[in-house]
Amino acid sequence: MTAPFNFGQLRFLKALTEALFDGADMVISADQVVANICDLFAKVGGTKLDEIRLSLTATELVLGGPFFTEDDVAGRAEKVRDRLQNSQIDLFQDMARLRGIVYACYYGHWQPGLEPGDQDANAANPVHRQIGFTLPKFRQRGTGEIPIEAVHGREIDPAHILDAASLGDEYDVIVLGSGAGGGVAAFNIAAQGYKVLVVEAGPFYPSYAITHHELDMVASLYKHGALQTSTNRDFVVFQGRCVGGSSTINNGICLRVNEPGRTHPDALDVLAKWASIGAPVDAAAFHASYDAVQAKLGIAKIEPRSGRHNGPHLLNGWAAYAAASSDPREQRAVADWFAKNFGPPFTPTACAYCGYCNSGCAYGRRMGIAQTYLPEACRDHGARILPGTKAERIVWQTAIDGRREAEAVKLILPDGSQRLVRARVGVVVACGTIASSKLLDRSDIDGTGYQVSLNVASPVVALMPDGVGGDAWDEDQMASYVDCGDFLLESHFQPPMSMASLMPGWFADHAARMQNFGRVHSAGILFPADRRGRVKDDKLEFRLDTTDDLPVLRRAMATLTKVHFAAGAIECYPAVASGRTVTADMDIDAFFAREIREQDDITLSSSHPHGGNAINESPQYGVVDPRCRVHGTTNVLVTDASVFPSCIRVNAQWTTMAMAQYATGRSDPFR
Template sequence: MGRPFNAIQETMLLAITEAFFADRVMAIPPEQVVDNIQHQFGLIEGSARDTIGLSLYALGAALGGPLFLLKSPRERMEVIEERLAKSQIDLLQDLARTRGVIYAGYYGHWEGCTEEDNLHNPVLNQIGFVLPKYRVRNPATDVEIKPQYERELTHKDFVGHGAVPASVGVIVVGSGAGGAVAAATLAKKWGHDVLVIEAGAHYPSTRITHEERRMTAKLFVNGALQTSRDNDFIIFQGRCVGGSTVINNGIALRMKEPGLTHPQARDVFLDWESIGAPVDEAAFNAAYESIEERLEIGEIEHRSGRNNGPHLLNGWKLHAAATGDPRDQTAITRWFKKNYGPASAGAHCAYCGYCNTGCPYGRKHGMAQSYLLDARKAGARILAEATVRRILWRDSEDGDGRKVATGVEVELEDGSTCRIAATTGVVVAAGTMASSRLLDDSGIENTGRDISLNIACPVVGLMPPGHQVNAWDEDQMATYVDRGDFLIESHFQPPMSMSTLMPGWGPEHHRRMLNYNRLASAGVLFPADRCGRLEGGKLAFKLSPHVELPLLRRALAALIDVHFRNGAIEVYPALARGDTLYPGMDVDAFLKDRIREADDVTLSSSHPHGGNCMNADPKKGVVDLDCRVHGTANVLVTDASVLPSCIRVNAQLTTMAMARYATARADPFA
């Protein structure tokens, strides 16, 4: 594996690393940080390396070129703070986001291959982090951290690239939440005549480790560095067998459920009906129930989020009592329902805190541990590391003007291409953006429009000295508050990921990370309804200064108050400048001044939906009310891209339900 960054780029990486840790005690030398960055980007497939490489050239110019390199580390940090951290210029704000690359190179430091090799990892020891293998658990009250490998696909479940079938009945493109459920449902009808094609590789639990940098590089689209067109948002999506269910937190919320949805939250089913996309609510709820039964979805065990989870619930109770706002007081405050385990399989979640880089213990009940196994049992086959480039067509013999899919063109891992015929139909379920690109490349018009996001923004609180939260020894996401217009979700991350979302610059950022054990964290989740579209294959997405930005400020203000009321002495909202907030500050005024556009804050989404929206009118949507692509006879779309408007909550369960809803009919292609 070569070094992706050249000598000039490496010099800039070293200079910035030295500046970021000026006057701080580093557990590893700056040169090792640069080596770590070279190693991590060498693992990533996609455009991330080129993008960061170009950014390093631009950074060098923005910071003063050779003169910057001649300054001392402390002087360099002063230049960085003045020109990047405090800048309101979009280009410089975009360049400032490369700070996360340096922090990932430091806090993602990994030695050798195994946890044993990292028992004395100097960076992890510096911040007080203990790898799961070495955590002390009480056998009487805690779950033992050990593997449960009874539910795994094996190499026998996959079609070799030398044995790709020339023809099958149904081709399913994508193996995530939408594709796997569709494949299992259809395989029960057509058995071995179903072929699932997945662009990513297969990473069973036995291949997943706690080396964050490797798992992030291999399991995410573009190494978890996929951004919107203007770099305002990071979009997290899985690229592996099982899709995003491999790298998510298993959260399973319905769009609408009495007692679990805020009573004043908008009714998404009515929204869909109002825009020309009515669904049979009873049938959709039946689909929810089918998924919940198969995955044995239930409320997580409270011991799995014993510190950071209650921090949010207790803080919200105090916040609501202080505001007296009826909407705050009627907010839903709950522990999450998830598809972990289930307990009946002896696979309780071991709450190691690494959900977002895959579960190495086989305890997550994702698609590779459930619906893909069901599909295989019914006779379906799986072809991995194969990318469907376009759908092949012929004209309908009925003379009705519709297109009939005859198969797909596939690019294999070695770059060769082949064609696979589909005698019954094609199901597209590659995710909001990949499905839109595929349909567009296949000649379908109006794809990639009306994309919605549930947007996340983190806020970290520092608890007083002596108050050890140790939130890293828990389920990453345990509890939530549904206020109707936004949600707040408790969350925490392992060191590398936590360092990249932690706001702050240079020595101040390092100080915050040294208090890792005293940090409590949560994030707001707010809807941005149909604000995006694909342009040149990339997501263009703009927040309204009159709708989404005021909502973001209001949600952040509530979460900041939650932290303070539950005892935090400092709070770090994810602002580009990395400000520290203290009790007694006028938070509303502060946020109004600091957040004027999306560039001013760190925003991400793991829930893109829309792009091929359902609508009865072909001028307003890509698929009809049965999820069949308008103007075609036998192509279905069964992933989040068909959702007509923003669903407001985490998208996994609704995506699965939509796939079930679309394919449960006797003949979905009829």
């Protein structure tokens, strides 16, 4: 494996690591952290590696060039504090995000063993010991608890995975993308008797190949190693890049739009909004599509025991906060446990709540696309899957009526060679909002990639009194939510590497917060930023509206912080760039008004990009028609979240699957 960084960059990385741990005890060396960073980026490679090299060079210059490495650690830390932590300059704030990578590669340290992901070799992992974390294999489970053991028999048969040698020259239907939209479409179309090829850009990773080595998993299963950002680097956009797509590495949250009793009664009616902008969807048929997906995946409300610490923290905190509120909107808020495809619950095969959802389920318990729709499509209906392959473009011919008709797809195979594979009946595009927009654009479809929406997330971490609440890391990552109408609050907690990257704070403060790993609880806000972005130069360009979005962001962060205090928190750590601590005696609303003046001032992310190739009856305003067929074509469907005409405001997995079911569940969807 080629070394990702040159000598000067390695020297700077070590100096920066030492500075970021100024005043803190390190149980592994700065050299080991740098080695972990190198391992991560060697696996990620590509344009993201080029970006980080450029960022390292620029950051070193900002911090004083070669003189930075010659300073003592305290002097280096002071420069980082002055020029990165406390800067209001956008470019410097972007550079400051390097801290998250360094901290992730310290707390994500993994000791090599006899096999990949060897938990035995990490039983005494010094970083885990430092923060009081125990790997799943060594946790004690009592009576009535689910054992952390593998469930077998749900995986895709490796015989159904193709390579270049076994790839055919033509198929009836080629499905591009194997995630929530592509997997459902592939199953439905294959079940109608069509010969289906599913093309996936990422690797095939069955559950038994997934480990708890977080750095390895994010490098292998996420697009750009979970470091994909918007063009201005203000948003981290998490997307899966593997067979099963994001359903392989998400928290399994399943919320319908405007579900009575599960959605705030004052929330925007999403389907009515779509109809008002020229994108009518048959509500009864769409909810029937939700039902079909629910039956296939066993979607149900999770067991409280699976979210036993952090889940009740949010629900109890909200109950206490809302009881003292005079705001009618807060009185009408819905607080409940999530429904998930992690079951069926209360069965021996239910979620074992190990806490590693976002780096893949190593136990085959998640009822994701790669454990349901895709295995059945292959086993029962003859579909086949081609991983590690990029769809370059759709090749057209002219139909009898003058419209364009997909004749073939140009593929780039893992070895870099190109192959033209014919589609006798049609093509389904389901690569995700960004990749689908790029593919359609390369295929000469006009108007793609506009009006992209995000459900924007940001965390607030809370320190609890000693002995209160239990170890939040020993449970399901996300368990409960509160729908406040114009934003959601969602409980969440991550294993060490992921938690370190989102934990606010710098230097010894960050280390102290991580060493309280067993005493902190966490939750995040989720609010809709409707049609603010576009796909430009192969990346997402996205800016929040200062009049409409930033006030909601500030209010959501303030509300969540108050909920933490209502639950008994001692202090809170919102993800503001400064890393400042909030205490209960502060004016919390005023704090966020000062700290969040623009989107650069806070850590923002999204796992739910949608839109860009919106449904609309008119080709002037949308890329696909109400049946998800690309306007002006006879046989190309788009079945992923990119067809959503506006922001759906809740987690997108179930709605994406329902949209694919809605588009392809009927007989002969290409007619």
